[in-house]
Amino acid sequence: xxxxxxxxxxxxxxxMLVIGYFAIIAIAYAINHWAGLVVFLLxxxxxxxxxxxxxxxxxxxxxxxxxxxPPDEKRVLVIANETVAGAELLAELRKHAQGRKTRVLxxxxxxxxxxxxxxxxxxxxxxxxxERLQASLxxxxxxxxxxxxEVGDADPLQAIDDAIRTFSPDEIVISTHPEGRSNWLEQGxxxxxRERFDVRVTHVVVDLEAAAAxxxxx
Amino acid sequence: xxxxxxxxxxxxxxxxGNANEHPPPIHYSSRINPMIVGIFLFIGSEIMLFGSFFxxxxxxxxxxxxxxxxxxxxYIPGTHIQYERPWFLALINTCILVTSSFTMHxxxxxxxxxxxxxxxxxxxxxxxxxxxxxxxxxxxxxxxxFNTHDxxxxxxxxxxxxxxxxxxxxxxxxxxxxxxxxxRGHFSPEHHHGLEVGGIYWHFVDVMWIVVYVTVYIx
Numbered sequence: 001x002x003x004x005x006x007x008x009x010x011x012x013x014x015x016m017l018v019i020g021y022f023a024i025i026a027i028a029y030a031i032n033h034w035a036g037l038v039v040f041l042l043x044x045x046x047x048x049x050x051x052x053x054x055x056x057x058x059x060x061x062x063x064x065x066x067x068x069x070p071p072d073e074k075r076v077l078v079i080a081n082e083t084v085a086g087a088e089l090l091a092e093l094r095k096h097a098q099g100r101k102t103r104v105l106x107x108x109x110x111x112x113x114x115x116x117x118x119x120x121x122x123x124x125x126x127x128x129x130x131e132r133l134q135a136s137l138x139x140x141x142x143x144x145x146x147x148x149x150e151v152g153d154a155d156p157l158q159a160i161d162d163a164i165r166t167f168s169p170d171e172i173v174i175s176t177h178p179e180g181r182s183n184w185l186e187q188g189x190x191x192x193x194r195e196r197f198d199v200r201v202t203h204v205v206v207d208l209e210a211a212a213a214x215x216x217x218x
Numbered sequence: 219x220x221x222x223x224x225x226x227x228x229x230x231x232x233x234x235g236n237a238n239e240h241p242p243p244i245h246y247s248s249r250i251n252p253m254i255v256g257i258f259l260f261i262g263s264e265i266m267l268f269g270s271f272f273x274x275x276x277x278x279x280x281x282x283x284x285x286x287x288x289x290x291x292x293y294i295p296g297t298h299i300q301y302e303r304p305w306f307l308a309l310i311n312t313c314i315l316v317t318s319s320f321t322m323h324x325x326x327x328x329x330x331x332x333x334x335x336x337x338x339x340x341x342x343x344x345x346x347x348x349x350x351x352x353x354x355x356x357x358x359x360x361x362x363x364f365n366t367h368d369x370x371x372x373x374x375x376x377x378x379x380x381x382x383x384x385x386x387x388x389x390x391x392x393x394x395x396x397x398x399x400x401x402r403g404h405f406s407p408e409h410h411h412g413l414e415v416g417g418i419y420w421h422f423v424d425v426m427w428i429v430v431y432v433t434v435y436i437x
Contacts, residue, residue, distance in 0.1 A: 015425050
């Protein structure tokens, strides 16, 4: 969301716009009272329309800001919730390792229901995510792979953002349920991550029920 | 695949190297930058404050006008003479305040360019223009010919313009501190956060005046 008072320069620009907005309305009102009302409605409508349209504009890609890691080490950030233990994901991670020294960080977003999310009732979601993370790490270790992990923000994009700041991954692997079965917070996360982060993003669809796993890479 | 079984959760030191060398970098895990949250909260509270005063003003203007039909501004009680709003004097005052925003912007731009003379001159001019605005408003109040207890119109007029005058006074206090700090050389192209925040507040005061002026003096 654009904040007109984010900086002094932005506030000064906003002031100029406000002066122009009210000056035009005042002039129209001086000519004819109804003209003033019409100009007010037209300009306000145009501003609201522009604001609604600009809300959906993607942010600039965020480059990793964490300290660089050793050149011979590859870092993979895995964003997964209940699907982290899927065989498809483990296979995908092995493929990415390619024999190199690899560090894996598993982040499980504390996905929540809409109501609980908006009232900030996230204790239960975080506890459940921590349990799933523990089970996931154990499953990965049982599959011959060691990884670290943490519970992330309820918003998967924010969880990625947080992890990028501290982990500086070379690659992000996002594991989701098949379309239609994802939590509402998961929806759009893959495209959002590709637009927002300047890191290679791989999407793995893990269907634990059907055991089918098509993968696509950006 | 090799193993690194470091526990996470206190992420920064574990990923960046030796944790004993430096404190971990600032880690914003919330969805929004704290500074932005602060500005939003501030603007939100100010909108609610001014909004309540505008609500009273429009209630008087729209609802009371239905029970006491007549022109706006209303008649002075017991007469057929309308209240006179000093719109021209207020227009000049508006120009003064808008000019002070330009000088404020000039001061900050000078600070970013390491031009100390421009910074100090801009701050002094902003302070003088802001003081002139407030002084002119005091004179306007003195000569306006009605008082807060006369009618609802008079009360809302003084309420809205007085609320804004309080903000100008607070802004002038901030500007005074900024001016003193400018002369003491506290600001540089890299470090001018105090100017930035004060400038945002001053522009906000200016924006609110434009709304108050158009609403109270013109419409």
